[in-house]
Amino acid sequence: MLHEVLLALSGHPSPLFDTPNRKDLNSSSNVVKKDFPLLSSSEAAQLQSLGRLALLHRRIREHAEGVRSQHGSTICRAVASSLVDTHLSRFQAKILEVERQILMKDPKTVGAYNIVPLSLVVGEFDEWTRRMEWYWQLACFIRLPKQDAPSRTDPRRSGREATGAALIDFLRSEAQTGYADIETAAVELSKVAETAWLRQVSVWLLHGNLPGTGASDFFVAMKAPIEPEGRPTYSVQKDLLPKSVSSATAESMLFVGKSLHQVRQHRETLSRPSLSQTSKDFTLMSTHLRMLSSLSLPLIPSAFARTISSIRLSLSQNLLQHLLPIESIVQVLATLRQYFLLERGEFALALIAEAESRLAARRDGVGKLLQGPPNGDLRGMVMKEGEVSETLSRTWKGLYSSSPDDEEDPVQEFAEENVRLEISGAQNSRPSTSDSVTVAGPEISNVQFNDLLLPVPISLTLDIHSPLDLFISPKDIGQYSTINSYLLALRRAHVRLSDLWRLSSSRRDISATARSNPVARQRTRQRETAMRKVWASCSSAVFLLSETAAYLEGEVITSSWDHFYAWATKGSSTDRNPPESLHAAGVETDTPEAETYPHDPETLATAHRLFLSHLLHALLLTDIPFTSELRAFLTDVDQLIALFVRLQRIQHSLDLEEDEGVVDAFGNFKDEEKEVALLLDRARKRVDMGMKGVVGRLRGVDRERVGGGSGRGSGFGEAGGEGEGGRESEGGFTPWRGGGVERLLMKLDFGRLTVEEEGDVLV
Template sequence: MLHELLFALSGYPGDVFVPYPPHPEQSFTFAIPSDFPLLHPAERDSLNRLGQLGWIYAQLKAFTTSVKNGKQTKDVASHGAYIQVLVTTLEHILNDYRHDILDMEKRILNKEDEAGGGVVPISLLISKLGRWELLLPALHTFVQKLQMEPQRYHGCRLFDLLMDQARSGISELRECMEKMIMQLHDVLYRQLTAWMVYGQWVDPDAEFFIMRCTNPKSTAGWQRHYDLAKDRIPKHLPLSLAESILFVGKAIATVSQMDDTPVLDDEEEDSGMTKSNVLVKKRRKIPIPEDMKKRHLQLLLSLHSCHTDDKQRMSPWIVYPQQLQQVVQKIRRSTADWLFSRVLVGDHGLQKYLTLFRKMFLLGYGDLATNLVDVCSMWRYPEHERRKRNKNTMVFRHQELNALLVKASVATDIEDQLAGYSLQIVANDNIRQTEFRFSDILIADTRCILTYDMHWPIDLFLSQADLAHYIELWSFLIALKTVQVSLSKLWRILRGGNVQPIPEENDEDDYRERVVWRLRSHMLFWVDSLWSHVQANVISDHYQNLVEAIAPSFEGANTTKLKRRSFVVKALDFEEIQAAHEGYLQHILRGCLLSSPTCPEVMHKILQVCLDFCAVVERVAEDGAWQRSKRRKTVKTAAEIVNEWTENFGETTVQYAWIDQIMDMEKSFASLTEQFFELISNQSQTVKSSGRLDILLMQLDYNKWYSGKRYR
């Protein structure tokens, strides 16, 4: 009986302990048959408890064997480094169980635990295996979860399952899970070492949370090769940490590929290569400093030594991310500073990019913005409205738009600096409601944005979020410029056909004319005030502050400029310059009131009312009604007056029906501008200070136009 019991505990059934229920049903334990004689019910229950341990051990052993032998089945997780390490750790745990079985067999053979007459108490055997009665079933449950959802818990996703299981009241299970977590972190650290130190991406089983881009043509520059697989990032690692790991590895990988790529000659440049690839391959070789590699390697190796400390009893999901984040931040800062000093220099200097973005996205080139508004206004009427919106015309329309951008740049300072910039039409279903809210102003009924092809090396510094902020600012500023130009052009229309005043003025015609001129004046004053505030008080000031903050970082050894200052400004490192640039964008967004949840909607409505007003006046001018209202009046006879009021009764009312639309627009404009004034008056002090809103309020309310109405 004892030999049969030892065989069963080792995972092998026999004549006494058989699989239950019997074949063909699925067994779930080893048990003594019900017809087995000479056993007390208490003895049978105790032996069946031990048989259950043997059956669970057999299942765990079968699982480890299948993974070790590389047998791919639907019930076994996909093979890879992480699952192999997990199985190896599980085997070490099962070896402890086998060691206890062997020790029990030795004691039985040496008759150390006999109670007399060669009898070994079953209770003694159960007590010796007591810890396994809790641990093995818990491990079996863990393995079952792993087998039921192999894709969900594959690679780095195994961390989530292990940490969920480690939150247990069973101390033995917690220790086992922590051992597995520690071993899996070793695999992760090896991957991080290859990626962050040598720029090598080694992931044949799709386990790492960094992946190769499946569609490299969809992005530009170094972004085309690698990206984050966010569904693979373990829950205990923050997204910002994963992004830092991606940044360092991509930078090292890109520079390493430059080292391996020969410089192209002119014939190779004329081949079908993309522009961004030519840019990368034409860069001079940049050797990665060996001392930097060694320093980064030592930092990553220190993580292994930290985790071998047995005195560390903190939860792994707390201490491991903290230690890893400290190391990654040091490596990121070191890598970024090196790139900043070796890559973002010369023709690709950061100051050059910032200056060009200031002039393009923030409309520093005023003549380009005005020309673009003019050519777009001629393009959209009437050809644009007659076009059918289908896939075949979209490519053509994009080409037309970029041809307009080139046309607008002719004879301007930006004419030869449009590389990477393009106008794009964005479908409504591809953007969020709060994204690019002013993109439909430049071209009626069409969302148009200015974008930039983020290639190496500027995408080391700028993120896609930064580019989205620039696009949002451009959409707002070009919308404001469009309305300003449209209102300014009305002067020629309204002055057209004018003659010298005569004594016999028509009061009604004079009233209509005053209404139109008055509304145009109010609209143009509001638009000009907002435009001058944004350009002079917001963009110009904050841009100058940014330039002064980062200037010491570029002056280097040249300290002649610094000597003239009464104080020395500290040179910023790469990440501090990034933070300064992000703050610069946030200040401008606040100054343009784009960070407010309500102000953009009100401003959009105001600009739309202004455009509607311009459209009505242009239509009236085209119909000739405006010229008729300004035509020289002649003295009518009594008969002509009677005939006009009898035969043509009501014709005058229909002829001047457009004035009702103008009056409605005036009321709407007044209501919206009052609402806008109230909104910016109630902004927080932080927003007011950042956006210089006090100056805007004074400009809009210089004669108590709005505040006087509020307190009546």
């Protein structure tokens, strides 16, 4: 009977034991055949554990063989192979060891008269019972047997088969069960699983390629390009990522692989790389491979994160840095500063003028100049993408016509080729490698200012091509577009209010009839008296807008930008005859040494993201109450201007009717004048209340940022914590911290004193 027991333990069928189904195998049912001859009840009881062990061994081997030949995950196949080749082989070696002891008549096993007690044989395999039960549990976790339904409650399983990440998480958790033998087996198999996972990761980190086999189980997924000549995009699938790997580490791995892929694509467009460049690439890859090989298994999350960070930094400093010449960086920064942050004021004025001209032409063309409700003069007007683009094109033509013919501006040429004005949401920006920079951006207010220049939401955007997308991402351009819409809205309201003073007829009547007709003179005086409060409100609004825009553009943006730009270009130098693009962008080039560039793309991208986060906070674009008050105020200003212009046109038509006898058969100007005058007075009051709301919120911001604590500091330029602008320092860059909002409030308080006699508008 002993030989039957040993054969059964080795995985062979035996007449001693039944073959129960999967359900019976999980229970404590009897596996010893009851009709076996000459088998006592005590022997049957002792054979019960051996029979169950034999059946587990057979089932585990069959199941694991199916897994390693058919499973879609290379990690699961590796674990199944280790389970068969290593762990079950140890069990087989134990069987051979017991057989050897019997044949050699070892006194530990063989007693007197060459009797081998069955209890001693059972005791030899007692330590394997719990371990084999766990092996079967592991095999079923990797893939459920055919007769079992997929588990709907286990979040680590998406169906009948487990993913590689789920298996790694399962083995890590099982190593904490408290049983020494289970812990040892789980740790050994964890090493196998994580080794297979590291092989997949190394293909991505060293070559920028997805794994050749098991790519569907890898945490990086590729999406095919929408356009035929477009590039594929890559993203992280968190459900295929082991829980021991943090999101920041996953983003760093994504950055490294995408960057390598982009470098390869970039070089394909060039000539064959030189031998020296190939040698440098091989040396860098070997260095990164040694970093990965030095990791101990199972992986320690902190050590793995440090290694990935080191690889990312090494890649940026040794390879990616050479793809971004300083001329390109300076040119795109100059474009953002001049056209998005409105350093070039003539561009903003030309764009505003062109937009107003286009709207006036549209209104005149459809006959809506004096028709429709006065509060909705722009709402409902539909504009096409072509009209919006044409607005920017005509703006460029206006700038060229106003500049000297012999003066070349490389920055403007670059902007004309890459800057677009489009309806918001119409673009499909492709992701870039700089998207994975881990600086937490601020939560920008959802109050929009992009529908004030034209009656449709528009955005000024910049096309970023390779390799500049290593430095700047579409998300960054979106934030610049938000700032641009915000600044343009302030500048536009200021310009439109200031233009009211150019309407000579609104301030004095210079016609010959008015000078000779007492009735006309009396009518003029009455109008001037009625309009005095309107002029006072307009004057106060102009002061508020001019001081606010001057402070935000002249102090906050200028100081913050100069601070970042000085850091970004620190150490850069060119020869004594540098490219004109550097001169146009304001780069100092007095040093005769060869050009050097100290910052790698990752450091630049991280510092730029930090600068942009603090700038958004400094411009109050993260303060929802302030942006809400300002948006309401700008809307009221638009309505006030529309009603003001409409009243002037009505009064002009009324004067022609009374003084010259020119009668319009389709209009009742006297009644309309009263109605519009009443609406204008209400709009004036709303503008006054809007100014009070804006200044009141500024005072609230001053109190919160100075006395509110929470590490926010006392200035516009200080952002507190992750939620208010990211980390305080990145790559050696610390954002600018300037004067607080009280500097603006002092200017507004001084303005309040000058208009106090006119109604004390700025309270």
